[in-house]
Amino acid sequence: MDENLTGYLTQLLPEQENWVLELEKQAKEDHVPIMDPVGIHFLMQVIKLRKPASILEIGAAIGYSALRMIQANPAATVLTIERDEQRYKQALYNIEKQQKQDKIDVIFGDALEKAEDIVAKGPFDLLFIDAAKGQYQRFFELYSQAISKGGLIITDNVLFKGYVADPDKVHPRYAKLGKKIRKYNDWLMQNPDYTTSIVPIGDGVAISIKE
Ligand code: SAM
Secondary structure (H helix, E strand, O other): OOHHHHHHHHHHOOOOOHHHHHHHHHHHHOOOOOOOHHHHHHHHHHHHHHOOOEEEEEOOOOOHHHHHHHHHOOOOEEEEEEOOHHHHHHHHHHHHHOOOOOOEEEEEOOOOOOHHHHHHOOOEEEEEEOOOHHHHHHHHHHHHHHEEEEEEEEEEOOOHHHOOOOOOOOOOOHHHHHHHHHHHHHHHHHOOOEEEEEEOOOOOEEEEEEO
16 A cells, blocks of 8 residues: 555554564564554454454464454454474463453464364454465465355555566565465456455455355
8 A cells, every 4th residue: 555645643542551562573573474453443344334253364474363353352352373393482461461262263374274173263254364375375275274264364465665566676585475366366256156355545455255
């Protein structure tokens, strides 16, 4: 999103509780990529509208988005998976600190390998995909079966820093990833089992409804 617009929307956001600010600070200091404030606010708004009872997240990092999703719907439960051991432990710590361990379950491992076990724990009303960007389509295909009819799949970073919409934007590392996400978006928009809308908020959020 345009930097001025991001700045404008960010300063409009309501003041956050201390624990939210602390987690955002922790992520920044440790260079852990978490959802940006405008993006998470939007995701929370969708959760408040839809009130999904069961949420599956791929990519827990330090537990920030899982905790914010519970903040948006305290009646929900979240199952989230993280493959980085240090982040997994940090997520457990942060979730316990907020006393949300009965609401949020964190699995340590690779979502591409653990699909069978996780799918068996479904169905889920909402899947939030926020992990390796080059694997979005595989995550979607593996986990789609665990999403209930009428449920949502939300994918973050689908406009990835502007590299998706503008194929001429050159960057040694990002351009290739941009192309891959573009392919994912094409596939997603054409998927007959879902109706998808891409919202240019944060880093780009795709909302897919299972028909
Ligand atoms: N959702 C988090 C938030 O907003 O607070 C941020 C998640 S961060 C952008 C992506 C995380 O996904 C990283 O911590 C990374 O280790 C994890 N990840 C990437 N690929 C994964 C995979 N195949 N299985 C499990 N975790 C994965």
